[in-house]
Amino acid sequence: xxxxxxxxxxxxxxxxxxxxxxxxxxxxxxxxxxxxxxxxxxxxxxxxxxxxxxxxxxxxxxxxxxxxxxxxxxxxxxxxxxxxxxxxxxxxxxxxxxxxxxxxxxxxxxxxxxxxxxxxxxxxxxxxxxxxxxxxxxxxxxxxxxxxxxxxxxxxxxxxxxxxxxxxxxxxxxxxxxxxxxxxxxxxxxxxxxxxxxxxxxxxxxxxxxxxxxxxxxxxxxxxxxxxxxxxxxxxxxxxxxxxxxxxxxxxxxxxxxxxxxxxxxxxxxxxxxxxxxxxxxxxxxxxxxxxxxxxxxxxxxxxxxxxxxxxxxxxxxxxxxxxxxxxxxxxxxxxxxxxxxxxxxxxxxxxxxxxxxxxxxxxxxxxxxxxxxxxxxxxxxxxxxxxxx
Amino acid sequence: xxxxxxxxxxxxxxxxxxxxxxxxxxxxxxxxxxxxxxxxxxxxxxxxxxxxxxxxxxxxxxxxxxxxxxxxxxxxxxxxxxxxxxxxxxxxxxxxxxxxxxxxxxxxxxxxxxxxxxxxxxxxxxxxxxxxxxxxxxxxxxxxxxxxxxxxxxxxxxxxxxxxxxxxxxxxxxxxxxxxxxxxxxxxxxxxxxxxxxxxxxxxxxxxxxxxxxxxxxxxxxxxxxxxxxxxxxxxxxxxxxxxxxxxx
Numbered sequence: 001x002x003x004x005x006x007x008x009x010x011x012x013x014x015x016x017x018x019x020x021x022x023x024x025x026x027x028x029x030x031x032x033x034x035x036x037x038x039x040x041x042x043x044x045x046x047x048x049x050x051x052x053x054x055x056x057x058x059x060x061x062x063x064x065x066x067x068x069x070x071x072x073x074x075x076x077x078x079x080x081x082x083x084x085x086x087x088x089x090x091x092x093x094x095x096x097x098x099x100x101x102x103x104x105x106x107x108x109x110x111x112x113x114x115x116x117x118x119x120x121x122x123x124x125x126x127x128x129x130x131x132x133x134x135x136x137x138x139x140x141x142x143x144x145x146x147x148x149x150x151x152x153x154x155x156x157x158x159x160x161x162x163x164x165x166x167x168x169x170x171x172x173x174x175x176x177x178x179x180x181x182x183x184x185x186x187x188x189x190x191x192x193x194x195x196x197x198x199x200x201x202x203x204x205x206x207x208x209x210x211x212x213x214x215x216x217x218x219x220x221x222x223x224x225x226x227x228x229x230x231x232x233x234x235x236x237x238x239x240x241x242x243x244x245x246x247x248x249x250x251x252x253x254x255x256x257x258x259x260x261x262x263x264x265x266x267x268x269x270x271x272x273x274x275x276x277x278x279x280x281x282x283x284x285x286x287x288x289x290x291x292x293x294x295x296x297x298x299x300x301x302x303x304x305x306x307x308x309x310x311x312x313x314x315x316x317x318x319x320x321x322x323x324x325x326x327x328x329x330x331x332x333x334x335x336x337x338x339x340x341x342x343x344x345x346x347x348x349x350x351x352x353x354x355x356x357x358x359x360x361x362x363x364x365x366x367x368x369x370x371x372x373x374x375x376x377x378x379x380x381x382x383x384x385x386x387x388x389x390x
Numbered sequence: 391x392x393x394x395x396x397x398x399x400x401x402x403x404x405x406x407x408x409x410x411x412x413x414x415x416x417x418x419x420x421x422x423x424x425x426x427x428x429x430x431x432x433x434x435x436x437x438x439x440x441x442x443x444x445x446x447x448x449x450x451x452x453x454x455x456x457x458x459x460x461x462x463x464x465x466x467x468x469x470x471x472x473x474x475x476x477x478x479x480x481x482x483x484x485x486x487x488x489x490x491x492x493x494x495x496x497x498x499x500x501x502x503x504x505x506x507x508x509x510x511x512x513x514x515x516x517x518x519x520x521x522x523x524x525x526x527x528x529x530x531x532x533x534x535x536x537x538x539x540x541x542x543x544x545x546x547x548x549x550x551x552x553x554x555x556x557x558x559x560x561x562x563x564x565x566x567x568x569x570x571x572x573x574x575x576x577x578x579x580x581x582x583x584x585x586x587x588x589x590x591x592x593x594x595x596x597x598x599x600x601x602x603x604x605x606x607x608x609x610x611x612x613x614x615x616x617x618x619x620x621x622x623x624x625x626x627x628x629x630x631x632x633x634x635x636x637x638x639x
Contacts, residue, residue, distance in 0.1 A: 020460055021581050024467055027424070028575045062578025075579050 017080050017311050025062075025081055029088035032061045037092045041217075042357055045094050048216045050101075052133075052175070058101060059130030063089075066105075067252075068112055072124035079314035082252075083259045090263025093359035095366040096215030098260065103172035106253050107134035107180045110195055110245040114237030119197060123178055135176035137167040137223055138246060144169070145379045147182065147246055148190040152225060154183035156232070161185070161196060163228040169373070173221025174209055176200060181225075186240040195242035197234040204228040214366035250375065254327050255310070255317060257374045258334035262306045264363045264370075265338045268345035269299045271360050276348055286348065295344045302337040309333060325387035328380040335371040342367050391501035391538075393436040393445045395470065396491060397429040397452050399461040400511040413609050416511075425461045428506025430468075430573040431566040435536060436504050437469040438571065444538045447471050449498060453490050455479050459589055466584035467576035473589035474498075478601060480594070486601035488520035493597035495525060500561070502543070507532050507565040518565035528558035532567040 036057055044050040058064050066081050068074020089098050104127045111123055111134075126132040140150055152165025163183055170179075179198045186192030198205065204226040212220060237245050273296055276287035286292050309330050316323050345360040346353040353360050371377050401407060401416070402424040408417040425433075439445040450465035452458040453476040462473035476490045495503060508515035522529035530536075530545030534553060537544040538560075547554045548567045576584070594601045622628045632639045 020463065021585065024464060024576055024581045024584075025578055027464075028577065028581070032575060060577060061575040062581070065578060075582060077578070077582075081578070 015311075017315060018084075022080055022084050026084045026088060028061055029063065029085055030091070032058070032063065033088055033092050037094075037097070041092045041094050041097065044097065045217045045362060046356075049219060050097055050217050054101060055130035055133065057130070059128060063101075064104065064130055065128045068108070068124060068128055072112065072120050073128040074112075074124070078318045079252075079255065080311075080318070082256060083310065083314055086256060086259035087263040087266070090260060090267055093264065093267050093362050094217050095260070095264065095363070095369065096217035096220075099215055100172045100218040102256075103136065103176065104128075104134035105256065106136040106249055107172075107176070107178065109249055109252070110136075110180055110236050111197065113248055114195070114245050115197070116233065116235075118233070119236070123197065127178065132177040133172050133175055134178045134180065135170055135172040136249070137170045137173070137179050137181040139168050139170070141166055141168045141222070145375055147193065147243065149188070150182055150184060150193060152181070152183050154185050154194065154196060154230070156185070157229075159232050160229045161232065161234075163196065163198065163225040163230055165225050167223040167225075169210070170207075170221050170223055171218055173207055173223055174219035179223070180236060181223075182242055182246060185242075190243040192240055193242040193246070194239050195236035195245045196230055197236055198225075198228065198230055202228045202230060213368065214362070215369055251317065251322060251324065251327055253374050254331045254380075255314060257370060258306070258310055258327075258330045259314075261331075261334035261338040261370050262303060262310055264366070265299070265303050265306065265334075265341040268338075268341040268360055268363055269296065269303060271358075272296060272299070272341075272345040272348045275352070279352075292348060295348060299341045299344050302340060306330075306334045306337045325384040328375070328384040328387070331375065332371075332377050332380050335367070335377070338363070338370055339367040391445050392447045392449060392498060393439055394449045394451055394491075394495060394498060394500040394503045395429065395432045395436045395465065396487070396503070396505040396517070397433065397450050397461050397465050398426040398506070398509045398511075399423050399452065399454055399458045400426045400509050403427060403510060409610050409612050413611060415607065415610050423457065423461075425464050426506050426509040426511075427573075428508060428510070428566055428568070429465075430506075431568070431570050432504040432506050432564075433465045433468050433470060434571045434573040435533075435564075435566060436502075437574075439502075439538060440469070445502075449474060449500065451491060451494055452476075453478065453482055453487055462589055463584050464576055466587045466589075467581045468574060469580065470587075472587055475589055475591045476594060476597065477591050478594050480601050481603050482601060483603050483605055484514045484516035485520055485604060486594075486599070487517050488524055489599045490594060490597060490601070491517070491521050492524045493599055494592075495521075502538070502560060502562055502564060503527075504564045504566060507567055515565075518563050522563040525561075525563070528560070528562040529565070530556060530558050530562060531565045533564050534567050534569050536564060536570070 065075040066077050108127055111119055127134045142151055154161035154163045177200050181196050181198050183194055183196050184192050185194040205228045206224045207221040210220050276292050277285055279286045313323055313326055313330055342364040346364050349360055402422040405421055410417050436448040440448050448470040450462045450470040450473045452462050456477055458475055462475055466473060474494055505518045532548040533545050534548045535546035542557055542559050543562055544557050
């Protein structure tokens, strides 16, 4: 069967990257979003939370298991399943919901990659089934990307660590059951950092909710550890070797954020086109104005550029490569495209876009978290420059 | 007991249908195709029977071009065990599909055949009934609820006046209505597993079935565009317009 014929049934243009299984998964995610999320998403965003039940429902549809080992309840996939999921999940336009529902995609990979066997057997199946929530806690009030200088300490006392310190901007921070926490077990610098699994009910562990510009549906929190005793067996990987575990996450996190940003940008474009067709001013539809059509083309052009780069890099990652510099640049390209498209869409919507309830309004408020979280634009450039030997 | 379900590849329900420029049919090139929603309900019901232990195997049948494999694959991803595709590029009308289904039923000997009551493309609502007639089996159409017990099926049917309860002997043909169940998602693990499930491909000739159309389509046209509404000032004016212009009272 030729490539074009293969692409016909789903009505999508031919692509070397997507198979029948990707398209079947796309249908599942699309239906899940339409049935389980769309009818409630505005209400959930205003209420600043969504039902825990959604984790279980997402798992039943196979949205939680992507890329985790089969032995622990996962489904090994290529990166394109992740792109399909991010694109389709963007359609409801609530980044907060997506961030929180997927907090395990940053919280649990270190466990899968480096955790001891008992931990993989206990934690991963529960998390991938949507029964328990997993979160990652690296950033602190004193700094985020400067992981090597984190201040939360874990002092060894017999067969326990005693943890003291605080973590900031933690997605799913309020209601997670398992926290993958970066702590200092050794001397200064990257060589003194370890990863610990800390359960929510440990004594001396407290959390407080943060009010935010966007991502309202996410229960982002600050965490406090006051002499929290954690068994030594909760160590993820080797002592003082946690920095590697943290770095392992970054490529996939940034690829995922880029796919998300591309998805939200596309929602802005689709919403803007629909609105420009419907809205009449001075006796004609908005879209009849050349200036509006040009804005839409500029949005589409940038989205195409992001999508092309994203798919090529996903292919390379799928082949086992680690194109760090390119992924850093992709994240900047994707998040700046999302900012551009959200801004253009808001301008086309005019007053209607300034009202709550419009997807573009929400996405506009959620642009900054994308270009700051997961490594800010500036950090991405520094990292890319270093990788390029500049 | 084996259960055979028929799944038809149709234009996705979200797609805006366009009539071909030469008025011979509707445009299907570069259009998203999916499983007929009534057939999804049939698949779901069969899978539930298997989960409850009332069925041992669920076979998904489709007839049409090679791409119907994808529709069967969706049924496999929902939980059907294997597929049978009767592959042909010929135009298939309900009688031809019923004959193909009969040939496969003769071969597979299922205890139940579950099909959608109609497909959302041609809305024929004929295949299930024709199949039952060809087989000489009982038929329960427009099923709202099914209960299989002791060689018979209790069918709650959706009829014009409400619901009707009948009990029919097996083997039987069932056609599904919308409220029979809510079909599940094809979950990611099952999508991956479906890749490995077998699909047997047959040809109409090999089954000894003549699929030549018996009906001829003369012309396909867009429905007339809806005219803009008007406001009336009084009830009397409304009644007058309904009677003399709309002709509905």
